[in-house]
Amino acid sequence: MKKYKRHARRKRNELDHGLIITSMVDMFTLVLLFLLVFYDPSYSGDSSMELPHASIERAVEKGPSVRVTPEAVTVEGKSVLRLANGLVGADVARSGPAVVPVVEALTALKSTNAPPSVDAEPVLLVECDRRVAWSVLRAVLDSASQAGYPRYRFVVLGGD
């Protein structure tokens, strides 16, 4: 009887150590850390936005952004101008080539986002859908210039 119990205990111990998951946990932890490093919760992707491709290899820097799609112009995620058939409507208030609602939104944005140094000119990130016409983009860039953003960066998708 005693011999049988000892044999049964040994067998159970062998079964308990059948699956060693420590290395698997290590692997998954590393994968999770990798993903979390590259995860940017501040970026709210827009599935309707189609950025153009370019072969330039300059990585995007962070900064205030304006997004232009055929439907709307958004500043920091807030829609400031609706477009009609991909164009700025005739009833929208203009200030020369600039569009007043966009100028106001960017002026407010500039007052809250101070540039890193006094001498540094603020730079605006422009995320523009590839289908948007130059006349619309031109109005947005002119609005940015009036609001105090004379420099801008066009965000594109990398890779050839």
Added chain:
Amino acid sequence: MIVRKRRNPVGAEIDLTPVLSTIIHIIPIVLIAVRFVTMNEHVVDRAPIQASEAPSRQKLDEQDAERVVVRILGSGFAVHGAAEADTVIPCRAPCTPADYDYAQLSDAMVAARDRHPKTQQVIVAPAATVPYEVIIGVFDAATHRKAGGKVEPLFSDPVLVDGVSEASSGAGTPATGSPGAATPYAPPSGVP
């Protein structure tokens, strides 16, 4: 006889199964949230030129010889500064963004680089209806050229100006024609 169980036997391992389970649940959530794209940028250091900032006609004529200008029309490209006369690069019908000839434009930009070694500025003048995708394609062709794994820098300072009007530039001509050839080159207003 009372048998007391040993709750923490010496040498027992921590049960990692719940940890593993949690991690396996988190990974798909993060994978769904993450966008695996490389986002790069073209930098433009100047706002589009305002018509009110236009310099005098005399100044424009003086600077004209040193300018490299790419006009983007509805019917193709017209490059000033790559050769003695304007280089016209028509697009294939029906002239969608994919129909523009970026390879030939790249060749023209290399020729313009050789003719104007001192300037870093290239003026890009799109017509009003030109899609943004074409503008970025011109930026790519004008700023650098990739060949055999090497990157050859061309013009580092692209400037956007309000484009030529389609009517005055001959853009209404067929794709087999020569956009811009009917009218002499007119510098875009306000180029510094």
